[in-house]
Amino acid sequence: MEDSTLKRFGISMEGHLLRKFDDLVQLRGYENRSEAVRDLVREALIQHSWEKDDQIVAGSILLFYNHHQRNLLEELTQIQHSMHDNILATTHFHLNHASCLELIIVKGKAREIQQLSNKLTSIKGVDYGKFTLAPVEKI
Ligand code: NI
Known part of the structure; x- marks a missing residue:
């Protein structure tokens, strides 16, 4: 109870x-x-x-980071390539000399998308990460 x-x-x-x-x-x-x-x-x-779910979801992963951080860009690119089937689009904005904002639009099984988000937001040098998602079809 x-x-x-x-x-x-x-x-x-x-x-x-x-x-x-x-x-x-x-x-x-x-x-x-x-x-x-x-x-x-x-x-x-x-x-x-959502972490164990097979539900198909779509959403966005928003990352703020300092691109001077060692290995950050390589890691970011490698992770995105490893899950390219789940990434619909990536847009990168240079905010100032050091700071970048990257918006990644994703779609796939909730579990996999959650894992992707966790990997990206936990990269060393990512100052802030925000993950939003919603089911593609009504539950
Ligand atoms: Ni940039």
Whole structure:
């Protein structure tokens, strides 16, 4: 049976991160930190639930990175070539002297697309990665 009683646990984080989190809590109109954390956890679990799925999905992987980072471009290219069947398009924007934004449009089995996203966003030098996806056909 589903346990819906509220449990308490402690969270430690750096002061600067907590200040930014509090800003977010206020900006999004949450009652308190707990409510915001619950929402973030739910969001993460929804993404996570795709990881074993054979459902065909399409989506985008957004990456911000510094192209001066050693081996980053080689690794990025190698991973994308290894899963070329799942990549519909890639667009690269040079934001300034060092920073790049890359948008990768993907389609395939949810499990594989999730793995691709995990590989790309965990490359050393990727400062920020955002993965969004939706089923191609209604579930
Ligand atoms: Ni660039």
